[in-house]
Amino acid sequence: MITLRRRVICLTCALVWLSAAIPALARNALPADLDSYIARSLRTFEVPGMAVAVVKDGKVVLQKGYGVRKLGEPARVDADTLFGIGSNSKAFTTAALATLVDAGKLSWDDPVYESLPGFQMYDPYVSKEMRVRDLLTHRGGLGLGEGDLMLWPRNTYTRDDLVYRLRFLEPASSFRSRFAYNNLMFVAAGQVVARVSAQSWDDYLRQRIFLPLGMQETNTSVDAYREGANWAFPHSKVEGKLQAVPFLNLDNAGAAGSINSSAADMARWLLVQLNRGRIPGTDTILFSEKSSEAMWSQQAIIPVEEEWTADVAALRPRFYGYGLGWFVRDYKGRKMVGHPGGVTGFVSRVLLVPEENLGVVVLTNAEQWPAFESVLYHILDAYLGGPTQDYIAAFAAVDAKKRKDAEETVRKAEQARPVNSKPSLALEKYAGDYSDPWFGKLLIRADNGGLILQLPLTQNVTADLQHWQFDTFKAHWRDRKMADAYLTFALKADGSIDHFTMAAVSPLADFSADYQDLYFTPSGQ
Numbered sequence: 001m002i003t004l005r006r007r008v009i010c011l012t013c014a015l016v017w018l019s020a021a022i023p024a025l026a027r028n029a030l031p032a033d034l035d036s037y038i039a040r041s042l043r044t045f046e047v048p049g050m051a052v053a054v055v056k057d058g059k060v061v062l063q064k065g066y067g068v069r070k071l072g073e074p075a076r077v078d079a080d081t082l083f084g085i086g087s088n089s090k091a092f093t094t095a096a097l098a099t100l101v102d103a104g105k106l107s108w109d110d111p112v113y114e115s116l117p118g119f120q121m122y123d124p125y126v127s128k129e130m131r132v133r134d135l136l137t138h139r140g141g142l143g144l145g146e147g148d149l150m151l152w153p154r155n156t157y158t159r160d161d162l163v164y165r166l167r168f169l170e171p172a173s174s175f176r177s178r179f180a181y182n183n184l185m186f187v188a189a190g191q192v193v194a195r196v197s198a199q200s201w202d203d204y205l206r207q208r209i210f211l212p213l214g215m216q217e218t219n220t221s222v223d224a225y226r227e228g229a230n231w232a233f234p235h236s237k238v239e240g241k242l243q244a245v246p247f248l249n250l251d252n253a254g255a256a257g258s259i260n261s262s263a264a265d266m267a268r269w270l271l272v273q274l275n276r277g278r279i280p281g282t283d284t285i286l287f288s289e290k291s292s293e294a295m296w297s298q299q300a301i302i303p304v305e306e307e308w309t310a311d312v313a314a315l316r317p318r319f320y321g322y323g324l325g326w327f328v329r330d331y332k333g334r335k336m337v338g339h340p341g342g343v344t345g346f347v348s349r350v351l352l353v354p355e356e357n358l359g360v361v362v363l364t365n366a367e368q369w370p371a372f373e374s375v376l377y378h379i380l381d382a383y384l385g386g387p388t389q390d391y392i393a394a395f396a397a398v399d400a401k402k403r404k405d406a407e408e409t410v411r412k413a414e415q416a417r418p419v420n421s422k423p424s425l426a427l428e429k430y431a432g433d434y435s436d437p438w439f440g441k442l443l444i445r446a447d448n449g450g451l452i453l454q455l456p457l458t459q460n461v462t463a464d465l466q467h468w469q470f471d472t473f474k475a476h477w478r479d480r481k482m483a484d485a486y487l488t489f490a491l492k493a494d495g496s497i498d499h500f501t502m503a504a505v506s507p508l509a510d511f512s513a514d515y516q517d518l519y520f521t522p523s524g525q
Contacts, residue, residue, distance in 0.1 A: 190255025234345015
C-alpha cells in the first residue's frame, strides 16, 4: 500500500525529473526566435544576406537563406546561394591531405621538401625540418599574415611562385615556438596535394571531396560565376558606405581560401566531419577516424589574451589552440572545433561540437564578423543550455569600442605630427623603381606636382603619396577597399635613398595588409 507520504515523495521526484528533463529537451531545438534574431543581426550590422545551416545527431535541422544576394536587388538568398568561405577552405585542404595519408601516399610528418623539390624557407634548418604537419599549424616561424600581400590585391604570381618566394620571408620567431596565423603555408600545403596526387588542388578536391559528398555547386574559383547564377555578391564599406564590390579572384591563394560554397553544401561537410570521415548513410569513407582525430587535436597553443571585454567575458575560453586546419577551444565545458573565414566582401563561420553531435555554419556577404558571431552563439546556447545573453548588443558594443579606439589612434597621430615639417629631398628625388625580396617591384612616379605609387604586378592599383611628416608619406589608395599605409624613407650619408619601410595607418587594417614585413630598396642597389 502506498501511503500519502510516499505519494508526495514520488510526486516530488517526478517533478524534479521533469524539471531536469525540460531543459534537456530544450537543448535539442533551434532558438524559437531564430528568424527574427537573424533579421535583427542583418539590420544591426548592415549585412545584405546570410545563409545558415545547422546539423544535429546526423540530420540537417536547418539550411536556410536570409536577406538578399546583392544590395538594392530583389533576388533572395536561399540554402543553395554560393558565398566565398575564405579560410574555411583550410579544413578542406587538410582533409585532402588526410585522404593521401590514409592511402599511404604521405605522412603528416614527411619533410615538405620530399613532396616539393626545391622547397626552401629563409632558415636552412627550417627548410630541412619543416614537416607537412607544420604547414597546417601556423607555427613555422613566420609573422601574422606575413607574405599575404602576394595574395591580394590580385596579381600575376602563381601558386608555385608563392611557394618559391617563401625563402625570402624573414622569420618573426623561431621554428615551432609561437602561433602566428599565416596563409602562405597553406598555399604550400595545397601544392603538396597537387604533387602527391598528380592533380591540381582544385581537381583533387572536386573529385575526392566535393562530388562524393554531393557538394555539386561548391567550387574553387570565382571564375565559375556566370550572370544570373545563384551567387551572393561581395559587399564592403567604402568610405563608410556599404556597397557591392567586384569578386576577388583568389586562384593563387587556392588552398588557403578560394572555395565558394552554400549552406546546403556546407551542411554535408558538417555531417561528414561529425561522422569522423564516413559519409552518413553510406559505406564511403572520405578520411579515417584516425585522421579526423589528428585534425582535431591541438598542435599549437594560442595564448588566451586579455581581449575578452566585459561585454563577451562569458565566451573567454579556458584553452585555445590550433589543430590541422581547425581552431580548437572550449565553451560551456565542451570542446569546440571551428574556423572563421574572410575574403573581400564575405565572412563566414563553421563550428563543430563533437560531444553534442552538433554543427553550425553561417555565411554572410559583408565584412561584418559580429553578424555571424552573434547568430552562432545564439544557436549554441539554445542547444547547450546555461546562461545566455543578447549577443547582437554585446558584439555591437565590442565592435563599436574597437572602431572608436582606432579612430582615436588615427586622430592622435594626426594631432602629433608637425604640420610644418618638410621632406629632406625634392619630391622627384623619391621617385624611382624599388623592390622587396619577396613582394617584388613597386614604382614611385612624379605626377602632377606630386607622387604616386604603383604595383606593377597588379592592375589598376595606385596610391597617391601625401606628405605626412619629414620623410614619411601616406599612401592613399584610389581603391578605397585597401588600407592606407605610411611610407618612411631612410637616407644615406650622401643624401640618397637607402630604403623605405611601410606601416598601416589604422589599427583596423586587416592583418593581411602586412606592410610591416616589407623592406624596399632602390632597384639595382
